[in-house]
Amino acid sequence: MKSLKHKKGGGSLITLRTEIIINAPIQICFDYARDIELHTKTVWPHTRELAVDGVRFGRIGLGETVTFEANHLLVRQRLTSRIIEYEEPKLFTDEMQKGIFKSLIHRHEFIEQGGKTLMIDILRFEAPFGIVGRMAEQLLLRRYMKRFLEYRNANLKKLIEENV
16 A cells, blocks of 8 residues: 555656446456456457566466556557555555556455445556646546546446356
8 A cells, every 4th residue: 555655756646536336246346357358358449458468368466467568649558567465355456667657556446335346446647757747647648547447447347247
């Protein structure tokens, strides 16, 4: 949790939070959410996201890394993340190791609610490029990243509920 509160470089840190209720048990939601193949199938199709290094298939776990290659904002880019926190089936947190952001930490929380699961995403990121990056955060990245999470989570919910 400590790493979720840090700031690298003293700039701004954007925090986004999304919540979705999934009509499925917590363990199933937890397992689906950390499945690398399902991740690439539930994001925007136009990103053409692929896992190209690290854990490329199946479920990722504590200490493991994955590198995704995808088109975001008209740029083909790579992002490598490591799972830095893991408490099955309640949460896992991934932290960017390499990528375009100055920093990026994504916490995935799961709370059982009477046979259903509340899935919470908390994404904290900071753009590079100083003041230009801070302007991009406010004008573009905040909305883009929130829509990305909401799209992915809606597709994940649909996939889980169709297969339970």
